[in-house]
Amino acid sequence: MTLILAGDIGGTKTILRLMEESEPPLLRTIYEKRYRSGDFPDLVPIVQQFLAAVNTPIPPKACFAIAGPVVNNTAKLTNLAWFLDAERLQQQLNIASVSLINDFTAVGYGVLGLEAQDFYTLQPGKLNPEAPIAVIGAGTGLGQGFLIKQGKFYQAFPSEGGHADFAPRTELEFQLLKYLLDKHDIQRVSVERVVSGLGIVSIYQFLRDRKITDESPDIAEIVRTWEQEAGKQEKSVDPGAVIGTAAVQGRDRLCEQTMQLFVEAYGAEAGNLALKLLPYGGLYVAGGIAPKILPLIQNSEFLFNFTHKGRMRPLLEEIPIHVVINQQVGLIGAAIYASRL
Numbered sequence: 562m563t564l565i566l567a568g569d570i571g572g573t574k575t576i577l578r579l580m581e582e583s584e585p586p587l588l589r590t591i592y593e594k595r596y597r598s599g600d601f602p603d604l605v606p607i608v609q610q611f612l613a614a615v616n617t618p619i620p621p622k623a624c625f626a627i628a629g630p631v632v633n634n635t636a637k638l639t640n641l642a643w644f645l646d647a648e649r650l651q652q653q654l655n656i657a658s659v660s661l662i663n664d665f666t667a668v669g670y671g672v673l674g675l676e677a678q679d680f681y682t683l684q685p686g687k688l689n690p691e692a693p694i695a696v697i698g699a700g701t702g703l704g705q706g707f708l709i710k711q712g713k714f715y716q717a718f719p720s721e722g723g724h725a726d727f728a729p730r731t732e733l734e735f736q737l738l739k740y741l742l743d744k745h746d747i748q749r750v751s752v753e754r755v756v757s758g759l760g761i762v763s764i765y766q767f768l769r770d771r772k773i774t775d776e777s778p779d780i781a782e783i784v785r786t787w788e789q790e791a792g793k794q795e796k797s798v799d800p801g802a803v804i805g806t807a808a809v810q811g812r813d814r815l816c817e818q819t820m821q822l823f824v825e826a827y828g829a830e831a832g833n834l835a836l837k838l839l840p841y842g843g844l845y846v847a848g849g850i851a852p853k854i855l856p857l858i859q860n861s862e863f864l865f866n867f868t869h870k871g872r873m874r875p876l877l878e879e880i881p882i883h884v885v886i887n888q889q890v891g892l893i894g895a896a897i898y899a900s901r902l
Contacts (some may be wrong), residue, residue, distance in 0.1 A: 564591075564620035566608070566656070567896035569664065569889070571628040572640025574598055576889070577611045579620065580896050588674075588896050591615065598641055605653050612654075621657045623650075624899035626667030626891045636661050658902045664891050665704035669696050669717030671894030672845045672885065673708075679887035680845070681855060683864060686881035692841035697722075697831050698848025698885075699760070703753040707838050714901070717894075722834060723753040730829060733822065740767045756827050758801035758850060762787065765804050765819040774815040780807060805854050824857050828866035835880050836873060847885040858884060 563582040568575060578593040592615040601607050604625070612619060629639040634647035647659045662670075672680075672694065694708040694715065703723030708715040727750045729735045741750045741763060754760055765784065769776055776784075783798050790796045807813040808820035827846075835844055851858060868877040887893070 563622065563900075564617060565896055565899045566612075566620040566623035567892055567899055568604075568608075568623070568625040569667070569892045569895060570598070570604060570625050570638065570645075571664070572598060572638055575601075575604070575607055576892055577608065578892055578896065579611075579615055579617065582900050588900065591617070598638075598643075603643055604645055605650065608650075608654055619655055622899045622902045623654070623656050623658070624660045624662060624667075624895040624902065625650075626664040626895040627661050628664045631661045631663050631666075634661050660898060660902055662895065662898055663719050665696070665698065665706050666717045666719045667891040667894035667898065668698060668704065668847050668885075669694070669706045669708050669719075669894060670715075670897045671890035671892070672696060672843075672847070672883075673715060674893040674897050675885065675887060675890065679890070680883040680885050681859075682881070682883050683846075683858065684867075684878070684880070684882040686843075687841065687879045688843065688881050689841035693838045694842040695834050695838045695840035695844040696847055697834055697844070698846065699756050699758070699827060699851065700849040701758055703757050703760075703830075704848060705834055707840065708842070710842070723757075724751045725833075726750070727752040727755050727826075728829075728833075734826070736771070737764065737767050737822070740770070752826075752830050756823065756830050758799075760826075761801040761804050761819060761823050761850075764822050765800070765815065768815060768818055768822075774818060776815055777807075777813045780804065780813055780816060801850075802853070805850065805857075809854055809856055820854060820857050821861060824854070824861045824863050825866050827858075828863035829869070831863075831882075832867040832870055832877055835867070835877055836870060839876065839880070841880060843881040843883055845883050845885050847890055849888065851884050852886045852888065855884060855886070 565580045567578045575596045575598045579591045580588045627636040650659045696706045698704045705720040705722035729738045784800045787800045804816045807816035
């Protein structure tokens with residue numbers, strides 16, 4: 562039996578999980594705990610506190626999924642003043658092998674460890690276990706990645722596809738593009754500006770300012786508060802989540818129209834990714850937003866816009882599409898990666 566330490570390291574929270582490896586790919590969770598990242602000056606004291614609480618031998622292998630770019634096994638967190646170096650972590654924690662991977666790369670590995678209850682199949686397609694797997698996930702930003710089978714294992718690769726150009730397809734989306742160009746005084750709009758948590762707010766502002774439908778006073782107050790806090794690293798409200806919830810509950814027409822446009826754009830971009838990879842191993846819709854708005858994805862135009870690619874429609878109709886419900890998919894991926902060290 563081999564102990565494995567996996568971590569999901571973000572600017573707000575750090576989740577650590579100690580696991581026991583038996584026959585691959587079986588991993589049994591021994592202990593898990595969540596910490597506020599901002600309460601610590603570095604990752605080392607968090608791990609030390611965690612290992613002291615669990616009172617087991619020091620695991621020989623660890624992998625930490627980092628919310629930020631990872632270069633040569635080092636990382637600077639996007640929203641936290643931590644600089645992590647795997648070699649330093651090995652020395653200070655006395656762990657023989659430590660690896661740092663990007664958080665969305667971890668999500669890529671994590672889909673390999675999902676069980677049936679961890680995802681919802683939107684389109685069964687025709688599975689080819691030798692084909693690539695694609696992962697897309699809207700949250701704070703828009704993550705994209707893919708996995709290629711190499712021998713008996715898949716290898717995950719990151720992508721910056723979320724920063725590709727937003728491609729409007731309807732008159733309303735062309736108006737949205739012009740609105741964002743003017744509002745931010747920029748020369749181009751990335752798809753992440755539309756398909757993300759911030760994108761939800763941007764779409765809401767666009768429809769509000771175009772007076773498409775009247776605002777509800779309670780939603781309006783939350784959005785105004787968020788707008789007044791522009792520039793602050795931590796905001797007191799999350800209008801994207803509020804808009805999504807109101808749309809799912811069917812209690813606000815402007816929120817419903819906002820999420821309809823968001824889901825359509827999300828489906829179209831997932832289809833764009835699928836065209837480039839032909840992931841007959843499956844396309845997984847991950848990220849923090851999809852599970853919370855699953856009824857909208859099930860009952861909206863997501864799938865139509867995914868497959869609405871002209872002559873390529875028959876190809877896309879054969880791609881399995883799964884919505885990831887398990888929000889700890891990144892932690893699962895970090896554990897899978899650590900088991901291979």
